[in-house]
Amino acid sequence: MSKQNNVWIFAQQKNGNLSPGSFELLSVGKALAEKLGGALAAVIFGKDLPPMVAALFDRGARDVLACPDASLEHFSDDLYAGLLVELVKKHQPGVILGIASTYGRALFPRTAALLQAGVANDVRSVDVADDGSIICNKPAYGGNVFFDVSFGQSRPAFITLRPKTNPEAEPTGATGEARLIQLPADLQAKGIVRESNVAEGGEISLTEADIIVSGGRGIKATENYKLIEDLAKVFGAARGASRAVVDAGWVPYSRQVGQTGKTVNPKLYIACGISGAIQHLVGMQSSRVIVAINKDKEAPIFSVAAYGIVGDLFEHVPAITKVFAERLGKGQ
Numbered sequence: 001m002s003k004q005n006n007v008w009i010f011a012q013q014k015n016g017n018l019s020p021g022s023f024e025l026l027s028v029g030k031a032l033a034e035k036l037g038g039a040l041a042a043v044i045f046g047k048d049l050p051p052m053v054a055a056l057f058d059r060g061a062r063d064v065l066a067c068p069d070a071s072l073e074h075f076s077d078d079l080y081a082g083l084l085v086e087l088v089k090k091h092q093p094g095v096i097l098g099i100a101s102t103y104g105r106a107l108f109p110r111t112a113a114l115l116q117a118g119v120a121n122d123v124r125s126v127d128v129a130d131d132g133s134i135i136c137n138k139p140a141y142g143g144n145v146f147f148d149v150s151f152g153q154s155r156p157a158f159i160t161l162r163p164k165t166n167p168e169a170e171p172t173g174a175t176g177e178a179r180l181i182q183l184p185a186d187l188q189a190k191g192i193v194r195e196s197n198v199a200e201g202g203e204i205s206l207t208e209a210d211i212i213v214s215g216g217r218g219i220k221a222t223e224n225y226k227l228i229e230d231l232a233k234v235f236g237a238a239r240g241a242s243r244a245v246v247d248a249g250w251v252p253y254s255r256q257v258g259q260t261g262k263t264v265n266p267k268l269y270i271a272c273g274i275s276g277a278i279q280h281l282v283g284m285q286s287s288r289v290i291v292a293i294n295k296d297k298e299a300p301i302f303s304v305a306a307y308g309i310v311g312d313l314f315e316h317v318p319a320i321t322k323v324f325a326e327r328l329g330k331g332q
Contacts, residue, residue: 004094004155005038010084010107011056012099013044014075018052020208021099021161023168026060028126028161029097030169035128036094041065043087043096045080047073049178057176059169065091067181074193075103081110082187088115088156095134097126100160101207112158119158120149122263124165134159139286163207164265165286204238206257211268214240214257214284218273218294218313222250227313228272231321234328240264240284242274258283273313276301293317 009025041063112119269287292305
């Protein structure tokens with residue numbers, strides 16, 4: 001079996017927690033490895049890795065290459081890329097999958113460039129053609145067009161997958177022992193990350209959330225964003241916003257959904273007081289189910305919504321929050 005039939009996934013961790021997107025990668029990687037006739041392995045860098053290594057084996061990784069080092073606790077694109085380059089050169093996998101997150105979009109193009117290899121970012125799916133070519137399907141023009149990208153016979157192929165577009169690998173109960181990698185002494189980062197602070201503790205990541213509640217200009221003032229927060233709390237959802245709300249200074253940029261913010265793919269997206277400008281739609285229209293609440297029946301958001309409420313959000317959002325709080329047994 002050629003090494004170039006092997007598939008690696010780069011398991012992303014942040015603050016000692018494995019990203020759920022890594023389990024999506026394992027699902028895609030397993031199917032890809034089976035078609036190529038290769039083996040599936042996971043690569044992970046960080047500080048306290050044993051719990052995350054165990055989770056990777058449990059979700060289907062046949063092998064795990066782990067580099068436990070304090071200097072890798074926080075993401076560093078040059079340090080991570082340098083180490084990944086060394087591992088790829090040594091083991092020669094054919095395909096390396098990553099998450100199309102901020103980290104993945106920084107790491108994979110850099111690593112691919114150092115190896116003079118091909119890279120496809122933000123793809124929806126990966127398949128193998130009859131001739132063994134790796135084919136990726138990815139969106140363009142804000143998700144209005146989808147097209148295929150082929151690596152042909154070129155290897156290695158670096159690919160980042162959009163979160164929430166593939167099922168997670170199911171737990172298997174499998175266990176294993178990771179192959180520990182030593183960080184080369186001559187590999188030094190140009191900058192050092194001392195700590196990573198989250199603006200609001202426990203906040204759910206927009207790109208990884210199953211449910212998102214977003215507010216737009218229709219909330220009228222910063223204090224009214226609490227309506228969005230209350231509804232999100234009931235659903236255990238992430239809180240989002242349109243660009244207008246962010247530009248007004250009512251919420252931080254980290255919550256912006258849209259062309260100049262984050263592209264999201266939740267199972268449920270609830271848009272409150274968002275008209276649906278194209279810049280916002282391109283960031284959320286691939287959501288599985290969209291619910292829109294807006295007093296303007298002609299608002300563009302209704303063109304992509306599965307369900308719509310034409311009315312005053314100040315009336316409907318608190319009512320919905322109350323009903324679901326009672327049904328789900330959650331206080332506000």
